[in-house]
Structures are given as structure tokens and as C-alpha cells.
Amino acid sequence: MSKARRILPDPMRLRAVARKEILQLRRDARSMLLAFAMPLLLLVIFGYAITWDVRNIPFGVIDRDQTRRSRDLITTFQSSGYFTLREYLDRPSEIAENLYKRREMIVFVIPPDFSRDIDAGRQAQIQAIVDGTDANTATIAISYTRAMIQTFALGNIRVSPTRSGLPIRAQSRVWFNEELKSRNMIVPGLVAVIMMIIAAILTSLTIAREWERGTMEQLAATPVTRLEVVLGKLLPYLAIGLIDVILSSLLGVLLFGVPFRGNPALLMLMSFLFLVGALGLGIFISAFARTQLVATQVAMMATYLPAYLLSGFMFPISVMPGVLRVLTYVVPARYFLVVTRGIFLKGVGLHVLYVQGIFMLIFSVIGLTLAVRGFRKELG
Amino acid sequence: MKWKPGVGVERTWEIARKEALQVFRDPRARGLLFGMPLIQLMIFGYAVSTDIRNTSTFVVDHDDSRASRDLISAFAGSGYFRIVGRSDRSSDIIDALDHGRAIVGMEIPAGFEKDTGNGRGADVQLVFDGTNSNIATVSRGYAEQILQNHAASMVTMRPPIDLRERAWFNPELKSRNYNVPAIVAMIIMLICSMLTAMAIVREREVGTLEQLMVSPLRPIELIIGKMLPFAAIGIGDLVIVTAIALLWFKVPFAGSFPLLLLASLFYIMAALGMGLFLSTISKTMQEAFMSNFLIFMPMILLSGFMFPVSSMPRAFQWITLLNPVRHYLVVVRGIFLKGAGIGVLWPELIALFVMGIAIQAFAATRFHKTAG
Numbered sequence: 001m002s003k004a005r006r007i008l009p010d011p012m013r014l015r016a017v018a019r020k021e022i023l024q025l026r027r028d029a030r031s032m033l034l035a036f037a038m039p040l041l042l043l044v045i046f047g048y049a050i051t052w053d054v055r056n057i058p059f060g061v062i063d064r065d066q067t068r069r070s071r072d073l074i075t076t077f078q079s080s081g082y083f084t085l086r087e088y089l090d091r092p093s094e095i096a097e098n099l100y101k102r103r104e105m106i107v108f109v110i111p112p113d114f115s116r117d118i119d120a121g122r123q124a125q126i127q128a129i130v131d132g133t134d135a136n137t138a139t140i141a142i143s144y145t146r147a148m149i150q151t152f153a154l155g156n157i158r159v160s161p162t163r164s165g166l167p168i169r170a171q172s173r174v175w176f177n178e179e180l181k182s183r184n185m186i187v188p189g190l191v192a193v194i195m196m197i198i199a200a201i202l203t204s205l206t207i208a209r210e211w212e213r214g215t216m217e218q219l220a221a222t223p224v225t226r227l228e229v230v231l232g233k234l235l236p237y238l239a240i241g242l243i244d245v246i247l248s249s250l251l252g253v254l255l256f257g258v259p260f261r262g263n264p265a266l267l268m269l270m271s272f273l274f275l276v277g278a279l280g281l282g283i284f285i286s287a288f289a290r291t292q293l294v295a296t297q298v299a300m301m302a303t304y305l306p307a308y309l310l311s312g313f314m315f316p317i318s319v320m321p322g323v324l325r326v327l328t329y330v331v332p333a334r335y336f337l338v339v340t341r342g343i344f345l346k347g348v349g350l351h352v353l354y355v356q357g358i359f360m361l362i363f364s365v366i367g368l369t370l371a372v373r374g375f376r377k378e379l380g
Numbered sequence: 381m382k383w384k385p386g387v388g389v390e391r392t393w394e395i396a397r398k399e400a401l402q403v404f405r406d407p408r409a410r411g412l413l414f415g416m417p418l419i420q421l422m423i424f425g426y427a428v429s430t431d432i433r434n435t436s437t438f439v440v441d442h443d444d445s446r447a448s449r450d451l452i453s454a455f456a457g458s459g460y461f462r463i464v465g466r467s468d469r470s471s472d473i474i475d476a477l478d479h480g481r482a483i484v485g486m487e488i489p490a491g492f493e494k495d496t497g498n499g500r501g502a503d504v505q506l507v508f509d510g511t512n513s514n515i516a517t518v519s520r521g522y523a524e525q526i527l528q529n530h531a532a533s534m535v536t537m538r539p540p541i542d543l544r545e546r547a548w549f550n551p552e553l554k555s556r557n558y559n560v561p562a563i564v565a566m567i568i569m570l571i572c573s574m575l576t577a578m579a580i581v582r583e584r585e586v587g588t589l590e591q592l593m594v595s596p597l598r599p600i601e602l603i604i605g606k607m608l609p610f611a612a613i614g615i616g617d618l619v620i621v622t623a624i625a626l627l628w629f630k631v632p633f634a635g636s637f638p639l640l641l642l643a644s645l646f647y648i649m650a651a652l653g654m655g656l657f658l659s660t661i662s663k664t665m666q667e668a669f670m671s672n673f674l675i676f677m678p679m680i681l682l683s684g685f686m687f688p689v690s691s692m693p694r695a696f697q698w699i700t701l702l703n704p705v706r707h708y709l710v711v712v713r714g715i716f717l718k719g720a721g722i723g724v725l726w727p728e729l730i731a732l733f734v735m736g737i738a739i740q741a742f743a744a745t746r747f748h749k750t751a752g
Contacts, residue, residue, distance in 0.1 A: 030662075030670040038674060045678055049696040050687035052514045058690070099548060100714075100724050105690075118540070125542045132547030133717050135555040136430035136514070137688050142545050143521025150528070153540045167496040168451075168531035169503050170524045175477060177510030185513045201673060205666050293578055296669050297412050301419060309427050314686070316515055318436065318462075319429050338480060341511050348478050 009228045017224060017232025021206065025236060031202060035240045039194045039248050046190055047256040052182040054140045056084045060095070060104040063088060069115035069156065073126075076152045077108075082144045099131045106130045106141050118156065176345040184259065187252035188344035189313040192336045194248055195275055196307035198241045203282030204299035206233050207375070208292045230371045234279045241275040242268065252344075261347025267340070270353070273360035274336045278303065280367025284374040307333035335359040387604065391597055395605025399579060403609060417567050417617050418624075424563050425629050428686075430555040432518045433459055438482035439466040440473055447493035447534075451504070454530045455486070460522040473507055483509045484519055496534060549634075549717045557632065560625045561716040562685050565708050567621065568614045568644065569651050569676065576610050576655030577668040585664055599748055607652045614648045615641075625716075634719025643711040643729055649736030650704040657743035660750045679705050704739075707731045 025031055059077065063070050077083040086104050089095065095107045109127035117124035128145055132138045177184045210216040219229065245268065252258040281303060289295035309315060310324065311333035317325060328334050335356040342348045342356075350357065404410050437455065441448050455461045464482050465472070473485035485507035489495075495502040506523050508516040550557045583589040592602060618641070625631040654675070662668035681687065682696065683705035689697055700706045707728040714720035714728075722729070 028666065028670075030667045030674070034670050034674060038677070041674075041678060042681075045681050049692050050681055051691050052687065054688075054691060056690070096548075100718055100720055102710075123540060123542050125544065128543060128545040130545060130547045132550035132553050133558060133713055134688060135550055135553040135558050137691075138547055138550070138553055139430075139432075139518055140521075142547075143518060143525070145545065146521065146525060146543060149541050149543055166528065166531035167499070167501050167534050168527050169501055170506055170527045171503050172506040172508065172520055172524065174508045174510040174516055174520070177513055177516070180510050180513040180517055182513045185511055201670075205669075209666065291406075292665050292669070294406075294409065294412065297416070301416065305420075305423065309423050312512075314514075315428050315430065316432065316512065318434050319431055320427050324427050342480070345511050346478060352479055 009225065009231055013224050013228045014232050014235075017229055018235045021233050022236045035198060035202060035244070036247075038197060039244050040251070042190060042194060043187070043248055043251050043256075046186045047183055047252070052136070053180070054137055054144070055082060057082060057106060057137075057141050057144070058086045058104050059083050060086050060089050060098060060107040062090070062092065062095075062107065062109045064112040065110045065114040067115040069118060070110045072156065073110065073149075073152050074108075076155075077148050080144070080148055080151075082148070095129055099129070102131070104131075105137065106145070108145075183256055184345060185341070186314070187248075187256060187258045188340040189311075189337055190252075191245055191248050191271075191340050192274075192311065192333045193304075193307055193313060194244055195241050195271065195336075196278060196304050196333060198237060198244060199275060199278030200282045200285070200299040200303035201296065202240075203233070203237055203279055204286045204289070204295040205292050207283060207286035208289050208295040211290045212292055226372050226375045230280070230283055230368070230375055233283060234276070234371070237279050237282075238272075238275055241279070242271060245271045249344075258344060260344055262343030263349060266350060266353070267343050270336065270339045270343075270357065270360055273357070273364045274332060274339075277332055277360070277363035277365075277367035280364070280369075280371040284367070284370040287371070287374040306331045310334070311337050313337060332359070332363045335363075388598070388601055392601045392605045392608075395597070395602055396608040399606055400609040400612075403575070403579075403613075413571070413613055413617075414620075416570070417563075417620055420563050420567060421560065421621060421624050421629075424559050425556055425625075428555070428559050430514065431553075432515055432522075434462045435460060435484055435515060435519045436464045436482045437461040437484040437486060438473055438476040439463055440468060440470055440485070440487045441466055442468055442490040443488050443492035444468065445493035447496055448488045451488065451492075451527075451530055452486075454526055455523075458522070458526050460519065460526070477507065477509050480509075483512075483515060484523065486523075496531075550632075556629060557717060558713065559686075560621075560629050560631050561712045562709055564618055564621045564644070564712055565647070565683070565685070565705050566680060567617050568648055569654075569679070569705060571617060572607075572610050572614045572648050572651035573655040573658065573676070574669070574672045575613075576607055576652050577658040577662065577672055578665050579606055579610070580656065580659035581662050581665050581668040584659075600744070603656060603744060603747060607656070610655075611648050611652060614651070615644065618644050631716060633716055635715030636721065639722065639725070640712065640715045643708065643715075643725075643732060646729065646732035646736045647704060647708040650732065650739050653736065653739030653743045656747055657739065660743065660746040679703055682706070684709055701731075702735075704732055704735045707735075 061074055063074070074085065078085050089098070089107065092109070098104045098107065107129045109129070111125055114124050114126070126149065128142070130138045130141060174180055210219060249260065249267070253260045282299060285299050285302060286295045289298050307313070310328045310331045312328070313333070317328050317334070320328070339353055339356050342353055403413070439452055441452065452463065456463050461484060465476060470487060473487060476482040477485060487505035489502055489504070492502045504527060506520070508520055510516045547553050583592065622633070626633050658668055658671050658675070662671055682700050683703055684700070685705070689700050689706065692700070710728045711725050711732070714725055
């Protein structure tokens with residue numbers, strides 16, 4: 001080789017590669033749809049439609065007591081907003097059928113001596129039969145039931161003649177997401193998931209496409225260096241990713257009222273680092289897979305699913321088994337999620353998030369290196 | 381040559397054979413078809429858990445007495461909370477929650493032992509990091525329950541109302557039992573819809589679809605031949621997932637497998653039809669993949685897979701009725717956990733059947749128009 005190897009990318013060539021990629025992207029309506037409509041669609045679905053906030057749990061009652069007290073208890077449940085009375089049942093045998101058919105989620109059985117026991121100062125009993133199929137909703141329904149019964153007990157029962165209450169009173173407060181809306185937890189996390197979609201799914205095709213169409217040899221014959229190809233292919237997606245961050249943050253705050261308590265500039269900086277790493281990974285997968293079919297599938301498995309499931313986005317990392325918990329440390333979205341939630345909800349700055357910042361930096365360097373390296377292997 | 385009605389079994393078979401060969405020849409694709417269900421099972425079986433245990437808790441104990449230590453060990457001993465740190469400065473709770481070191485903070489006031497002993501009563505402060513609303517909701521319930529029980533035991537009193545709760549169908553309330561069977565729905569949809577669409581579009585992209593069209597092969601034979609291998613793979617994945625769910629994850633299977641198979645056939649029909657439809661609106665494999673992804677995500681999110689349909693707004697609940705995944709999930713979970721039979725599941729079965737037929741018919745008509 002007569003010429004010295006160039007290290008720094010040539011801006012002209014970089015622009016040429018980026019321009020070609022943008023042209024190709026612009027012509028591909030569906031990728032554009034994915035890049036800009038998908039974030040909106042996800043925001044609307046997560047913001048409006050789906051939630052883990054459990055309300056209006058349909059319940060049934062077998063009231064064997066039929067007194068004012070038992071009716072008061074049922075009213076307590078109904079007026080809480082957490083429960084909706086579906087119907088009164090007559091016989092215990094109806095419970096099974098109704099739970100099978102999912103008419104009710106929970107059925108209460110009030111025994112015949114319920115109010116007599118209360119009046120006599122004896123411990124009264126209530127049975128609750130829950131459809132445990134959906135463990136999460138069932139757990140929440142049970143804890144609401146306990147709270148309702150406690151409310152009822154406080155209003156109706158004297159604890160003892162000498163005492164006004166139990167010796168310990170719980171004073172609960174919730175920080176950062178005071179009303180406990182799952183929307184506030186999901187929208188900041190969604191920013192991370194959306195970026196992974198853009199990064200992994202969109203870029204996974206770029207190099208595999210060149211292989212499949214046979215344009216790779218042409219590209220190899222040009223004087224463009226590896227770094228120029230990788231950076232040129234990366235830049236347009238980086239722009240799309242950053243626009244998506246702004247778009248989804250704005251929508252989350254303006255449309256869904258998610259609080260934004262931190263520094264927007266810090267969010268952009270962290271997003272930039274995260275995107276560079278994720279895009280590099282996508283290009284690496286694409287170069288490695290060679291066919292578009294395999295590239296997309298591997299990208300889904302390697303980046304998108306972990307970002308969704310192993311990042312703490314919705315499923316707590318603390319209850320995962322040890323092996324998986326260790327695995328989550330190499331999922332970059334895990335760190336990015338701490339950043340977005342920290343900035344949106346907690347309003348913390350770099351003095352708290354510097355650890356995550358360092359991880360983002362390492363990730364972006366690894367991603368870029370992988371992309372450039374993986375690319376060379378294929379060319380040689 | 382006379383036009384012959386019906387479907388040529390031999391020609392259809394040849395297409396199916398060719399397609400199967402093509403799929404299984406690529407070692408990476410082969411690994412994918414069987415590796416994907418396994419990875420998904422592992423992730424969903426182990427990672428996707430909404431059970432809330434070991435929530436990290438920071439304790440500020442201003443009293444440091446026997447009574448306060450008893451309360452703390454009641455918390456730690458419950459299994460729901462893990463004490464990650466203790467001190468006697470209130471500001472440490474703020475710090476621990478800000479840095480994410482703890483999700484729950486508990487502050488025991490000075491004079492706790494004295495006040496609980498003399499009947500005045502003491503206030504225990506509980507602070508929850510609401511960032512993950514689900515963890516906060518559930519652990520608040522647990523924490524208040526533990527406090528209350530502990531308080532009652534201090535005055536040797538029984539709670540005035542005794543709640544006996546029992547969970548049917550999933551007595552231990554394991555979210556795994558709910559999630560693992562549902563993976564079948566995801567995998568079948570991914571394989572049948574995405575791979576069918578890509579297989580057909582590949583022929584179009586490479587240009588062999590035109591050759592097939594001028595051959596004596598009839599479009600219906602082409603469609604069926606293309607779909608058969610993926611339907612078989614879908615059934616294979618159903619068997620694999622069911623076997624692993626039962627043998628490895630010990631998910632109960634209370635119902636009838638033939639009924640599950642029947643429902644799966646209807647569902648596979650719908651998924652294949654979607655794949656065929658997507659192939660008619662895509663010119664390249666990239667387009668096919670993108671559109672699949674665009675449709676797949678909302679379908680899964682609006683199916684009740686992880687987010688209960690009953691908590692959605694009314695309008696969205698109506699929309700989910702058009703989603704085959706939703707109906708299939710009711711069937712799968714009903715059969716696995718509840719042992720439900722046709723008597724309970726017939727509305728979902730009918731819905732799946734009708735959707736399967738309708739989507740197939742619609743897609744096939746479009747395919748005729750675009751290809752023939």
C-alpha cells in the first residue's frame with residue numbers, strides 16, 4: 001500500500017455515504033413509517049389504552065348475612081372505585097362457573113353470623129375467592145380487598161374499650177410518581193424502547209441489504225474507508241433517533257402530563273451516547289448476518305427483546321433469578337432507563353447519573369468498534 | 381387445455397417441499413426457528429415476572445430499641461422486603477431513593493418503644509419510590525399489612541375481621557403460570573405471519589414469482605404450498621412450548637390438548653392469512669418485515685398478553701375484539717390453568733374460526749389480483 005492509511009474520515013465521502021443512505025431511506029416509505037409513526041403509535045397505546053392500574057375489578061357477592069352491616073361492607077367496596085359489583089350470587093356452586101367464564105374476578109362470601117360476630121366483639125370472617133389466572137391483577141385485587149376491609153373495620157368496630165387504635169399507624173407517602181400512574185413509569189421507559197427499535201430494527205437491514213443485492217463488492221471497490229461507511233450509515237439514523245427522543249418526550253409531557261423534572265440537555269447527551277452504541281450494534285449484526293431475514297431476527301432477539309424485557313422497563317430486575325440478573329448488567333437499556341426515569345420523574349442530575357453516563361460512554365465506544373471491525377471482516 | 385377445478389395435491393405438495401427445503405437449508409434460519417421459541421421461553425419464564433419480592437428497603441431508625449428492631453426483622457423476615465441499609469439520619473432515605481439504591485424507605489420515630497407501650501401509638505413513616513408504579517402499589521399493600529399485623533401482635537389482639545382469601549386456578553399466584561402459556565400465541569404469530577410474508581416476497585424480489593405464475597401451478601396451490609411448512613412449524617412450536625411449560629416450568633395443564641390443537645389451527649390460519657396479506661402489500665423483504673413489525677406490536681400490546689383488557693378504556697376493549705391474539709390467549713390460558721372446555725370457550729373458538737376464514741379469504745383475493 002503506497003498511501004498512508006487515513007485515520008480520520010473524509011467529510012466529503014462521509015456526506016456521500018450519508019446522502020445515499022438518506023435517499024434510500026426516504027424512498028422506503030415503510031421504514032419512515034416505522035421511524036416516525038411507530039413512536040406515536042406506541043405512545044398512544046401505552047398512554048391511553050394499556051395500564052397496570054387496576055380499577056373496576058368486577059366482583060360478586062354471596063351475602064348470607066343480609067343485614068345493614070353486610071350491605072355497608074358491599075357499599076364500601078363499590079364506592080372505592082377499585083371494585084364494580086357485577087351481581088349477587090345465591091349458591092357457592094355458582095362461583096366456579098362465573099370465574100371460569102370470567103364474569104367476575106373476585107367473589108366475596110359473607111357468612112350468616114357476620115354482623116352478629118361484630119356486635120358481640122368476636123372476630124368476624126369474610127371469604128374472598130379470586131381468579132388467580134392473572135397473578136399480577138389478582139395480587140393487586142387482594143391487597144385492595146384488605147385495604148377496603150380495614151377501612152370498613154375502622155368505621156364500624158371499636159378495637160377495644162380502652163384503646164383508640166392499634167399501637168402503630170402507617171403513614172405512607174409515594175415519591176416521584178405521587179399518584180402511582182403506570183403511565184408515568186412507562187412513558188420515560190418507552191423513550192429507551194423506541195430508540196432500540198430505531199437503532200436495531202432499522203439499521204440491521206442496511207449492510208445485509210448490500211450483501212443480498214450484490215452492491216457490497218461495488219462498495220468495496222470504492223476508496224471509501226470502513227469508518228466512513230459505518231459513520232455515513234449511522235448519521236441519518238442518529239438524527240432520526242434524536243428527533244424521536246424529542247418527539248416522544250414532548251408528547252409524553254404535553255399530552256399525557258408526565259412530569260419532566262430534570263435537565264433536557266442531559267437527556268439529549270445521554271440519548272446521543274446510547275444511540276451511537278445501539279446503532280453500532282445494529283450495523284455489526286447486519287454485517288454479520290448477511291441476509292436481511294436473519295439480520296432482522298437476530299436484531300430483535302439481541303437488542304429489542306432485552307431492551308423490552310431485561311431492562312426493568314416493566315418487569316422488576318430484583319425478582320429475576322441470579323443468572324438473568326447478571327445478564328441485565330450487559331443490557332445497555334438498563335442504564336439508559338435509569339437515566340430517563342431519573343431525569344423525567346426524579347429530576348436528578350449528573351451527580352447521580354454519572355455512573356450510567358460512564359456506562360453509556362463505554363457502550364458507544366464498544367458499539368462503534370464492533371461496527372467497524374465486523375465490517376472489515378466481511379470485506380476481506 | 382381444460383381448466384380443472386380443485387386443488388392439485390401433487391403440485392401443492394411440491395411447492396411445500398421446495399419451501400421447506402429452502403427454509404431448512406439455511407443453518408441460521410434453522411437455528412432461528414427452534415432457538416427463538418427456546419430463548420423466548422427462558423426470557424418469559426424467568427425474566428417476565430410481576431411477582432414482587434425482595435424489594436430493597438432503607439431503614440432509618442431513630443429509636444434503636446428492641447421494639448424497633450423487632451419491627452425491622454418483621455419486615456426483613458416477610459420475604460417481601462430486603463433491608464439494604466440502615467442509619468439514623470432522615471436525609472439518607474432521600475439519598476437512597478434518589479440514587480435508586482432503595483425503593484422503600486421506612487422511618488421509625490424516636491420514642492417508638494415508649495409510645496407503642498403506653499398506648500399513645502407511634503407513627504411509622506413509609507416512603508415509596510413510585511417510579512415503577514406496580515412495585516410501589518403492591519409493596520405498599522404488603523408494608524401496611526405487615527405493620528398492621530405486627531401492631532396487632534404487640535397487643536395480642538386479633539384483627540376484628542378475618543379475611544380468608546383463596547386464589548383459584550393459580551393458588552400461588554405465580555405470574556409465570558400466566559405468561560408462559562401465552563408465549564405460544566406470540567411465537568405462532570411471529571413464525572406464521574412474518575415468515576410466510578417474507579417467503580412470498582422473496583420470490584417476488586428475486587423475480588421467481590412471475591415464473592411460478594406462468595407455470596401450470598394455480599395461485600391457490602401456490603398459497604397453500606407456501607403456507608404448509610410454516611403451519612407445520614407453528615404446530616411444532618406449540619408442542620415444544622407446551623412440553624417445556626409442563627416439564628420445565630411446571631405450569632399446570634388442566635384442560636384438553638385436542639381442544640388446544642383445534643384452537644391453534646384456527647389461530648394459525650388467521651396468522652398465515654395475515655402473512656399472505658402483508659406479502660401482497662410489500663415489494664421487498666424489508667417492507668414485509670417493517671409492516672409485520674408495525675402490525676405485530678400493537679396486536680400483542682392490545683391482546684391482554686401483559687396488560688389486562690379489562691383495564692383498558694371501553695373503546696379499546698371493543699377494538700381488541702377484532703384481534704385474534706386476544707381470543708387465542710383466552711383459550712390458551714383457559715385450557716392451561718382453568719381446564720375450561722368447549723362449554724366455556726365456544727365464543728372465542730367461533731371468533732377465531734371466523735377470523736381465520738375471513739382473513740384468509742381476503743388475503744387470497746388480494747393475492748389473486750396482485751399476482752395473477
